Amino acid sequence: YLVGAEYFQIGKQKKASVQWYVRVSEIPTGKISLLGREPHPQEVFYYESRSCVDEVDAESIISTVQVKLRGRDLYCRMRLQFSFHLTELSFGTFIDFLYIQILLILTESSLLSTTPNTPRTPRHITPSIPSRSLPARQPANVLEEARTRLHVSAVPDSLPCREQEFQDVYSFVESKIMDGTGGCMYISGVPGTGKTATVHEVMRCLQHASDMDEIPPFHFIEINGMKMTDPHQAYVQILQKMTGQKATADHAAALLEKRFSSPAPRKETTVLLVDELDLLWTRKQNVMYNLFDWPTRRHARLVVLTIANTMDLPERIMINRVASRLGLTRMSFQPYSFKQLQQIIMSRLNKVKAFEEDALQLVSRKVAALSGDARRCLDICRRATEICEHSAPNPSSTGLVGMSHVMEALNEMFSSAYVTAIKCASVQEQLFLRAVIAEFRRLGLEESTFQQVFVQHQALCRVEGLQPITVSEGLAVCQRLGACRLLLLEPSRLGVQQRVRLNVSQDDILYALKAD
Numbered sequence: 001y002l003v004g005a006e007y008f009q010i011g012k013q014k015k016a017s018v019q020w021y022v023r024v025s026e027i028p029t030g031k032i033s034l035l036g037r038e039p040h041p042q043e044v045f046y047y048e049s050r051s052c053v054d055e056v057d058a059e060s061i062i063s064t065v066q067v068k069l070r071g072r073d074l075y076c077r078m079r080l081q082f083s084f085h086l087t088e089l090s091f092g093t094f095i096d097f098l099y100i101q102i103l104l105i106l107t108e109s110s111l112l113s114t115t116p117n118t119p120r121t122p123r124h125i126t127p128s129i130p131s132r133s134l135p136a137r138q139p140a141n142v143l144e145e146a147r148t149r150l151h152v153s154a155v156p157d158s159l160p161c162r163e164q165e166f167q168d169v170y171s172f173v174e175s176k177i178m179d180g181t182g183g184c185m186y187i188s189g190v191p192g193t194g195k196t197a198t199v200h201e202v203m204r205c206l207q208h209a210s211d212m213d214e215i216p217p218f219h220f221i222e223i224n225g226m227k228m229t230d231p232h233q234a235y236v237q238i239l240q241k242m243t244g245q246k247a248t249a250d251h252a253a254a255l256l257e258k259r260f261s262s263p264a265p266r267k268e269t270t271v272l273l274v275d276e277l278d279l280l281w282t283r284k285q286n287v288m289y290n291l292f293d294w295p296t297r298r299h300a301r302l303v304v305l306t307i308a309n310t311m312d313l314p315e316r317i318m319i320n321r322v323a324s325r326l327g328l329t330r331m332s333f334q335p336y337s338f339k340q341l342q343q344i345i346m347s348r349l350n351k352v353k354a355f356e357e358d359a360l361q362l363v364s365r366k367v368a369a370l371s372g373d374a375r376r377c378l379d380i381c382r383r384a385t386e387i388c389e390h391s392a393p394n395p396s397s398t399g400l401v402g403m404s405h406v407m408e409a410l411n412e413m414f415s416s417a418y419v420t421a422i423k424c425a426s427v428q429e430q431l432f433l434r435a436v437i438a439e440f441r442r443l444g445l446e447e448s449t450f451q452q453v454f455v456q457h458q459a460l461c462r463v464e465g466l467q468p469i470t471v472s473e474g475l476a477v478c479q480r481l482g483a484c485r486l487l488l489l490e491p492s493r494l495g496v497q498q499r500v501r502l503n504v505s506q507d508d509i510l511y512a513l514k515a516d
Helices: 029-035 142-149 163-179 195-211 233-243 249-261 286-296 313-317 320-326 338-349 357-370 374-390 403-414 417-424 427-443 450-463 471-483 506-515
Strands: 002-010 013-023 043-046 055-057 067-070 073-076 101-103 183-189 218-224 269-275 302-308 330-333 487-489 499-502
Touching: 142 338, 142 374, 163 183, 163 195, 163 269, 163 302, 163 330, 183 195, 183 286, 195 218, 195 269, 195 302, 218 233, 233 249, 233 269, 233 286, 249 286, 286 302, 338 357, 338 374, 357 374, 357 403, 357 506, 374 403, 403 506, 417 506, 427 450, 427 471, 427 499, 427 506, 450 471, 471 487
Parallel strands: 073 101, 183 302, 183 330, 218 269, 269 302
Antiparallel strands: 002 013, 013 043, 013 055, 043 101, 067 073, 487 499
């Protein structure tokens, strides 16, 4: 059905601007179930599809339609008939599953049979997104403006302090696209050092260069190990994003193997970003092996960028056949120094004067001494603006975020109940927490077994000049930390083989132990 025809003329050719709607009977059962209710038998829905054009020849319209508005529903007294019928419909674009709901009362009999035509491909169509129902709230003062700009989700205008890393990644990917070859780069660094943001900016710039015909076209896809329930789901996601095809994990792996091993004319280079690589570890390590092996195929034209938190992840957890496929192209993102953190905050604020200079230097030095995590630094600054804004009884003389506000925010961030519990823990319990962090960093994972942590604990006892404890005493220490919810322990009777995870950030543990 076409609704809302608007006529215009291009030269001698008369045109009509229209919108498309479909009946309930034409919608697949799987899509109808997404509504969460029983639709009216005469209900129709607005939809968008590449097979539909919004400009048609005026002579293809057979009859007109009368529309009457009743409340929020539209009632049509006559049906609008069109001179061709689409046999294939795409229902991919349902905004909240129900973009526009219209109730049509159709008084005529079924649609006249017409000869199918091939719809014309729309030209020079500018894609649009739904506008806000309410305008975005404007910041009421300088502190609100600063808080908005310092949010971790805010997209900055630039990425300061990562210029060299940006250039290295850009040159690597660009050279592979220009040469039509494959390759792999391993990017490592502690959380919050700009690894993912830098790669995203590289791909944005390369995409712009491709649009300007400066480099050959390429296809960029991204997967994240954190978003998968099983490492083998990586095959499914890669295949679907490359071809739009859905398949099981085994079938997807076979199809990808065939695709990257077979020559094909005019094949575009594919750039694959694998974030949180360490979470794709399996016992046989076949997922990692394939991700690193496919770029080496002669006809693959695949560039793989992998991101993980551990610098020596390949040597520590990958078997030789996997590590050998990785090659020597590696990059390490060092933690931000206090000057770099200060520069990042200033670039985010972009001349918005909301902080005293000493206050910015204090928070930058504190975070740099612990981890160099830029996200933690931004969170503390945002909290400091809130404290400053709500300290009306004792406002600072300048109205800016001062040292006292930053200190209060730091105390809140690092003086939680968990931090207090760590400070009050026994020496052996604190050593065990240090052993957990050391083992996690050694493995490059966020999970380990008690036995592996206990080996680290024994080594720390010797370093500190303490008498090593027995396995039974170590299990008791581990259970006490689990009872305090500082650790998450696997509920089993495996003993030394039970799995151990942290229930508190490593930054909080390091802060509590340093302060102690």
